[in-house]
Amino acid sequence: MGTIGLVLLAVVVIAFLWVIGSYNGLVRLRNQLENAWAQIDVQLKRRHDLIPNLVETVKGYAAHERGTLEAVTQARNAAMNAKSVADRAQAENVLTGALKSLFAVAEAYPELKANQNFLALQEELTSTENKVAFSRQFYNDTVMTYNTRIEVFPTNVFASMFGFGRRDFFEVKDEAEREAPKVTF
């Protein structure tokens, strides 16, 4: 083989190695994406698990706020039973709204607000809401990176060949949720 043959061989080998590297990068990114999605699930489930305890604690001090408590329990059951992604997003939004009104109602009961258990649960639930928001944020960031990666020139040539499709962002449809919660008197 002449010099040209060797050069061509080198080019082919380098191209091959580059394809392998890119493919592995895409696989890693896709796995990160799925993991981020699963994290959102974990946080939502944690929220579901914390709610019964909260309802029991509030019942002990504010027994005649039955309407609010029932709304929370119903919203929780609906969220746990929802199946499709759109349904789940909707149900979780409803649950967030129900929790907000429950905490607003609890403001009127000073004994409840002083209860250690209630305070701990309130902190846990607020933190879980934040964690859902951050997991969603990370998921969307990763989707952005992934989509860009499969669409820029050299990589898009083989991306669809290997089954790397575009992913959707996890959008917040409910406008009310985008605002910071304001408590007014």
Next chain:
Amino acid sequence: MWEQIRANQFRSAALIVVMAAVLGLIGYGVGTLFSGQDGAVLGLGVALTVWGVLMIVYGNGAESILLNHATARELQRDDSPRLFNIVDEMRLASGLEFMPRIFLIDASMPNAFAVGHTPQTSAIAVTTGLMYRLDRDELEGVIGHEIAHLKNRDTQFLMLAAVMLGSIVILSEIAKQMLWLGGRGRSRNESRNGDGNAQALFAVLGIVLAILGPLMAQLLYFACSRKREFLADACSAQYTRYPEGLASALEKISQSPVGLEFASQATAPMFIVSPLYVGREEPNSVFSSHPSTAERIRVLRAMESGSSLTDYEAAYHRAKGGALIGSQSLQKAAAQPIRPPSNEGPITTSREIRQTVCRANGYMTVKCDCGLEMNLPERFPDNDIRCIRCGKVLELPTVQQRDAQAQAAQKKTVEAATGAPPLLYTRRTQGWESVRCACGRTLQIGPGFVAPYFKCPSCGRVIEINNLQRSA
């Protein structure tokens, strides 16, 4: 910043290779000077031994040494759930694969650092001053910065660099001592094979590196750490979506009137703001471990349009000039709006954090009816104490020997496990409680503790807990 991680791993490897070469050259060169070929090999051996010993220290618990030196105490989730929640939130926002351990340092200067070269050894430490002075947004910014260091593997790289720096310094000290004491009249065995020129070259190179090596290594080390501070700021702004949080945190930290006594030149780069230059502006020279805090605040506050990496890059260019982040990372950064402030105050008061520190150090809290709270050290000899305010005698809560007739089934299993009669403690409140085991060790039980029994960490006896019925 996926590229940053890959780049850091590559740089770590490259750093090891380069510094090992420098070390080897110093050893070889200075050795040649003394006894020709044999001396060169001996010198090389010495260099590699120094490096090997330091690498072993690095691999096996350099973090524990650093944390102990900083008098940091590990915290559990119960000790400060809000702090753990903030760290958790930042972990999710950054996509870090593991949860670092959290430590508390009892110091009034607000500061924080991150260490760790593997997920198991990774840790974040905060001072008590940070906990009660910053509000939630600011604390989130600081924690985001530390998590960014862990995510970008800066901690790994900087620790390796510190080890390298250390070995070069040690070796050059050895070389200088030998040069000073040994003199140059001992090169008897040189030019056996007519290699005199090469040996002389190595000798000169060795001496030059021995003198300049520490200097060069220091410059490299501090340059790396400065750049990484900006990058961690950028990542923190991206994770929190609120750059003003970190900016006002940096402001508060830099206004602290006291520093940290245990910090030194070597450990300073790990902190978020240098703990050495307090009350006066840090000279922004090539030897500074951190970029000037005022500059960092300026860049963060210049980010008006968004909180992504591209916005940080633009702000960096406007406020300081020059480029920071590689174009590949910028390509992938999305447009990210800045969120509104959360307006939550400090996550703990200075009183609460004092309690947390006492608990973490093994003190037990005794409350008197007159309202006074006393903290007693572990293994306090008496079982009661007089209140220093009202004079009332208070009994210290101890575990009781269990009645032999009560609950035979449970007693059997417990005795089978430990071979000693079981102990019992009845909880009195829903909050934190201190208990004394029969061996004298004080233990703290938090409000979140719901298990029916636990083991004393000192003597291993099983202690049953009679939990109160939780109200409602």
